[in-house]
Amino acid sequence: xxxxxxxxxxxxxxxxxxxxxxxxxxxxxxxxxxxxxxxxxxxxxxxxxxxxxxxxxxxxxxxxxxxxxxxxxxxxxxxxxxxxxxxxxxxxxxxxxxxxxxxxxxxxxxxxxxxxxxxxxxxxxxxxxxxxxxxxxxxxxxxxxxxxxxxxxxxxxxxxxxxxxxxxxxxxxxxxxxxxxxxxxxxxxxxxxxxxxxxxxxxxxxxxxxxxxxxxxxxxxxxxxxxxxxxxxxxxxxxxxxxxxxxxxxxxxxxxxxxxxxxxxxxxxxxxxxxxxxxxxxxxxxxxxxxxxxxxxxxxxxxxxxxxxxxxxxxxxxxxxxxxxxxxxxxxxxxxxxxxxxxxxxxxx
Amino acid sequence: xxxxxxxxxxxxxxxxxxxxxxxxxxxxxxxxxxxxxxxxxxxxxxxxxxxxxxxxxxxxxxxxxxxxxxxxxxxxxxxxxxxxxxxxxxxxxxxxxxxxxxxxxxxxxxxxxxxxxxxxxxxxxxxxxxxxxxxxxxxxxxxxxxxxxxxxxxxxxxxxxxxxxxxxxxxxxxxxxxxxxxxxxxxxxxxxxxxxxxxxxxxxxxxxxxxxxxxxxxxxxxxxxxxxxxxxxxxxxxxxxxxxxxxxxxxxxxxxxxxxxxxxxxxxxxxxxxxxxxxxxxxxxxxxxxxxxxxxxxxxxxxxxxxxxxxxxxxxxxxxxxxxxxxxxxxxxxxxxxxxx
Numbered sequence: 112x113x114x115x116x117x118x119x120x121x122x123x124x125x126x127x128x129x130x131x132x133x134x135x136x137x138x139x140x141x142x143x144x145x146x147x148x149x150x151x152x153x154x155x156x157x158x159x160x161x162x163x164x165x166x167x168x169x170x171x172x173x174x175x176x177x178x179x180x181x182x183x184x185x186x187x188x189x190x191x192x193x194x195x196x197x198x199x200x201x202x203x204x205x206x207x208x209x210x211x212x213x214x215x216x217x218x219x220x221x222x223x224x225x226x227x228x229x230x231x232x233x234x235x236x237x238x239x240x241x242x243x244x245x246x247x248x249x250x251x252x253x254x255x256x257x258x259x260x261x262x263x264x265x266x267x268x269x270x271x272x273x274x275x276x277x278x279x280x281x282x283x284x285x286x287x288x289x290x291x292x293x294x295x296x297x298x299x300x301x302x303x304x305x306x307x308x309x310x311x312x313x314x315x316x317x318x319x320x321x322x323x324x325x326x327x328x329x330x331x332x333x334x335x336x337x338x339x340x341x342x343x344x345x346x347x348x349x350x351x352x353x354x355x356x357x358x359x360x361x362x363x364x365x366x367x368x369x370x371x372x373x374x375x376x377x378x379x380x381x382x383x384x385x386x387x388x389x390x391x392x393x394x395x396x397x398x399x400x401x402x403x404x405x406x407x408x409x410x411x412x413x414x415x416x417x418x419x420x421x422x423x424x425x426x427x428x429x430x431x432x433x434x435x436x437x438x439x440x441x442x443x444x445x446x447x448x449x450x451x452x453x454x455x456x457x458x459x460x
Numbered sequence: 461x462x463x464x465x466x467x468x469x470x471x472x473x474x475x476x477x478x479x480x481x482x483x484x485x486x487x488x489x490x491x492x493x494x495x496x497x498x499x500x501x502x503x504x505x506x507x508x509x510x511x512x513x514x515x516x517x518x519x520x521x522x523x524x525x526x527x528x529x530x531x532x533x534x535x536x537x538x539x540x541x542x543x544x545x546x547x548x549x550x551x552x553x554x555x556x557x558x559x560x561x562x563x564x565x566x567x568x569x570x571x572x573x574x575x576x577x578x579x580x581x582x583x584x585x586x587x588x589x590x591x592x593x594x595x596x597x598x599x600x601x602x603x604x605x606x607x608x609x610x611x612x613x614x615x616x617x618x619x620x621x622x623x624x625x626x627x628x629x630x631x632x633x634x635x636x637x638x639x640x641x642x643x644x645x646x647x648x649x650x651x652x653x654x655x656x657x658x659x660x661x662x663x664x665x666x667x668x669x670x671x672x673x674x675x676x677x678x679x680x681x682x683x684x685x686x687x688x689x690x691x692x693x694x695x696x697x698x699x700x701x702x703x704x705x706x707x708x709x710x711x712x713x714x715x716x717x718x719x720x721x722x723x724x725x726x727x728x729x730x731x732x733x734x735x736x737x738x739x740x741x742x743x744x745x746x747x748x749x750x751x752x753x754x755x756x757x758x759x760x761x762x763x764x765x766x767x768x769x770x771x772x773x774x775x776x777x778x779x780x781x782x783x784x785x786x787x788x789x790x791x792x793x794x795x796x797x798x799x800x801x
Contacts, residue, residue, distance in 0.1 A: 213620075266793045275792060278736075282788035285729045289781025292653045293774045299646045306645060310634045386627040435638070441631035445624040449606055452620045 134405050137398070141412040145193070148419040152189040153181055156426045157433070187318040192419045192436075194321060195313070195377045196387065198328045200414020201335050202373040203388030204395065204406050208342045209366045210277050213396075216389035217374035220280045220367065224287030225256020226378045227309065231294045234304040245308070246320055246379045250327075253375030259283055261367055276367070311384035311437030313422050324376040331372035332411065338366055339403040346401065384437045387414050390448045397451060417444065478742040478751055485738075485754035489540070492761035493533035497525055499768045531664040532656050536764045536776070537757045538667045539720040540730060544738070544756020545678050545749050546716035547731030549709050552685040554619040560732035561717040564622025567731075568629040569599025570721035571652055575633055578648045579640040585662075588651075589722040596718035599625055604710060614692070618710075654727030654777025656764050663723050670719040675753070678712045681705055682749040727777045730756050733784040740791055759784060 153165045160168075160177050168178030169186075202217040209215075229252025230245055237244070264279035295305050341362040345352040349359045374388065391414040392406060399405040418436065421443055425434035497513075498504040504512075504521060511517045512525040547560045554564075561567050573595020577583040583591065603625050607618040633652070637645050684695070684705045692702050717731070734756035742751050763780040770779075 263789050263792055267795070278788065279792055281732065282785040282792065284785075285733075285781045286785035286789070288728065289778045289785065292649075292781070293772075293778040296646075296649060296653065296774065296778075297772070299642055302646050302649060303642050306634075306637050306649075310638055385630060389623070389627075434635075438631040438635050441627045445628035448627075449621050449624040452617055452624070453606060453609060 134399055138405075138408060138412065141409065141416065144416045145412055145419075148416045148423075149189050149193065152192060152419045152423055153185045155423050156180070156185065157431050187316055187321060188313050188422070189419065190318070190321050191313050191316050191380060192422050193415045194325060194328050195381045195384065196415030196418030197332065197411050198373040198377040199384060199388045199418070200391040200410040200412075201332055201407060202370045202377070203390075203414075204392035204403075204410035205335050205338065205342075205366050205370050205373075206388065207392050208346070208403055208406070209363060209370075211346070212277060213393060215277060217370050220276070220370055220374070221256035221260040221283045221287065222253040222371060222374045223378055223383045224284035224291070225252040225254075225259075226250070226375065227305075227383065228252055228256075228287045228291045228294075230308050231291045231301065231305050234308070235294050235297060235301040242316065243319065243323070246324070249379035250324070250375050253378055254371055256283060256287060257367065257371040257375065261364075276363075308382050310435040311378075311382035311440075312435040313381055313418075314433065314435075316380065320380050324380050327372050327376045331369045331376070334365060335369040335373065336407055336411070338362060338369065339407050342366070342403040346403070382437065384418070385441045386444045386448075387418060387440055390444045391417065393448065394451060475742075475744070478744060478748060481738070481741045482751050482754050485751065485758045489537055489754065489758040489761045492758070492765045493537055496533045496536065496761065496765050496768060497529045499765070500524075500529060527661075531661045532659045532764070533761070534664040535659045535667060535723050536656055536761045538664070538671055539724045539727070540734075540757035540760030541675070541753040542667075542671060542716040542720040542756070543727065543730040543760070544734035545675065545753040546713040546720070547733075547756070548735035548738070548749050548752035549678065549682075549685065549713040549716075550619075550731075551735050552689060553706065553709060553713075554616065555689060560735075561713065562726070562728065562732055564619055565599050565603060565624075565626035565629055566596050566622070566714055566717045567721055567726040568626045568633065570596035570718060571726050572629045572632050572636075573598070574651060574721075574725070575636045575648055578651065579636050579644055592722045593718045596714060596721060599629065600710065600714040600717075650775055651725045653775045654725040654780070655775035656724055656767075657775070659723070667719055667723045670715065674712050674715050674719070677708070678716070678749055681709050681712065685709065685749075724760075725777065727760065728781045729784040730759050730780050733788055734759055737784075737787065737791070740795075 150162060150165070154160050154162050158177075158180065160181060164177050165181050165185075167173075168175070168181040172178050172182060199217065206215045206217045206220070207213055226249040229248040233245060233248045260276065260280045260283050263283065264276040291305075295302050341352070341357040344355040344357040345359055345362055347355075352359055352362075377384070392410045395406050395409040395413060399409055418440065421439040422436045424443065425436055425439040428434060494506050494509050494513075498506055498509045502524060504525065508517060508521055509525055512522045513530075515522070517525065550561050550564065570592040573591035573593070574588050576595075577588045577591035581587065581591075603618065603622045606625075607614070607621045609617070637648065640648065695702050720727070735752040737759075738748060738751040738755040741755075742748055744751075759780060760776065763783055764776045766783065767774055767776045767779040
């Protein structure tokens with residue numbers, strides 16, 4: 112698979128400056144959209160709460176029903192949506208840049224498969240009800256799987272080329288999902304627990320989850336954003352990248368680390384959320400082009416907006432019940448993605 | 461490696477290595493099938509199985525072999541063949557090793573159709589089969605129609621749109637599984653993993669007939685895939701009617717996916733991995749449908765044998781996933797040691 116990168120046409124400086132200004136403006140608009148989405152996520156739900164009351168409830172927690180809803184349910188959920196969305200968007204963009212494959216998504220590094228396997232083991236063999244056990248098991252499973260994928264993909268003299276990483280990821284993912292299915296089908300009780308975990312959801316998680324995983328996500332995000340320049344250099348090819356002073360092996364290792372931390376903690380916090388990591392960077396590239404200095408921050412901001420929007424939609428369409436976020440993201444994201452592919456904005460092979 | 465054998469106006473490319481690999485895979489698949497037939501509450505030794513198959517066994521053994529256990533082995537071999545060939549077709553057309561029918565939604569569509577029958581309409585075996593065929597064909601038609609633009613379909617766009625459709629259908633499947641009653645959902649999960657339990661001639665015979673039509677078609681058009689991999693323009697220049705070949709190959713690939721999913725459920729990984737493994741074994745650069753198909757048959761058959769010999773009862777899909785994945789890991793490590801990719 113070749114790069115989605117086109118040769119940048121030589122343009123005059125003022126044009127480039129204007130384009131940069133436009134992209135920076137777009138980033139601001141996205142940031143505004145994120146704030147709006149957060150506000151909507153606090154206000155809308157099984158019971159709608161006017162924004163004024165939301166702010167009241169946050170500033171002066173008076174123990175009223177509405178204040179409690181906002182504090183105990185909506186705030187954790189919204190914060191979780193922001194960090195999980197941002198992590199998945201950035202991880203997806205990094206994954207596609209590293210593998211130079213527009214079909215690559217973070218799950219291909221084995222993260223989802225490993226997390227799912229760890230969770231099904233906990234459900235089957237540990238008698239626990241605390242959600243934090245699931246969270247840390249999922250995180251450990253994701254990290255372990257990714258290390259394994261990286262070890263297999265980088266084994267030998269050929270090193271960790273993108274193609275080998277993707278193949279190793281697909282192979283180990285298959286192994287893990289087979290083992291997961293084997294354990295899941297051992298008895299109906301395990302299956303019952305697992306079938307609800309395997310649909311990603313932002314509902315009923317404590318603030319504790321965000322507090323414990325947040326630092327990891329932050330570190331992963333900083334590391335990922337710092338890789339924009341080396342990734343740009345590598346997009347020209349390994350030799351050109353080396354000539355520009357970038358070490359391909361180091362960039363890949365750091366990129367993989369960032370992806371694992373981001374995607375592992377997102378999956379640990381919310382369960383597997385499909386499609387966001389695949390579709391968001393894809394959409395972003397068709398908006399701002401291949402420059403990673405823009406693709407990464409745009410993905411970081413666009414993904415949580417979409418995830419919160421999906422979560423809100425899931426609360427509204429099935430009142431008083433709700434649709435899981437993971438289901439909504441796929442149902443809303445997929446048609447948009449298909450429409451963009453049809454419009455031919457898809458990066459060429 | 462290969463040379464061309466000519467007889468008058470006819471010529472055939474003779475590739476000793478590919479032929480040897482094909483014969484070897486066929487032998488492995490058939491041997492595994494014989495042992496599958498021999499395994500059960502009433503064990504039958506391999507020579508006895510062979511004797512019963514050629515009509516020399518005693519009456520009871522012959523009945524058990526031909527009526528009760530042979531269908532399972534036959535379904536395994538045939539479905540594996542179908543999966544391998546369809547995987548090779550889609551991977552070659554998309555020029556992407558990830559472009560297997562599992563990934564681009566056709567298998568997922570088959571599952572959605574079957575799940576609707578199992579969980580919502582409560583249909584029987586035939587209804588589930590019809591549902592899964594309808595799901596696969598419907599998904600394929602939608603994906604194909606959506607990727608049709610400007611008088612043609614590009615393989616690249618087809619895969620991307622298929623990935624989108626797969627994500628959507630996956631979500632629909634999860635929705636159905638989480639909303640269903642536990643007992644029914646549990647049953648559906650077995651189907652979703654891919655299982656060869658309780659297969660009879662009513663499963664094997666239709667599968668055989670479908671493959672008798674689809675496999676020759678696939679092989680006839682398969683040669684054009686090699687030229688298609690050069691790019692649409694180059695293939696056109698070499699005299700390949702690109703769009704028509706692609707339409708036929710998509711139809712055949714979808715048909716193979718649908719009939720295999722109907723027979724065994726969406727067995728994971730065989731379609732994805734069989735073409736890759738076959739390609740590495742034959743050391744061919746281009747696609748080779750027959751060796752991919754035989755590899756699929758051998759994988760599924762051996763996988764079934766292992767699932768029967770395991771101390772805990774697991775469906776065959778668990779074994780093929782683990783087995784195929786581990787083998788790919790081993791291959792990657794082996795090629796990595798030599799420094800090739």
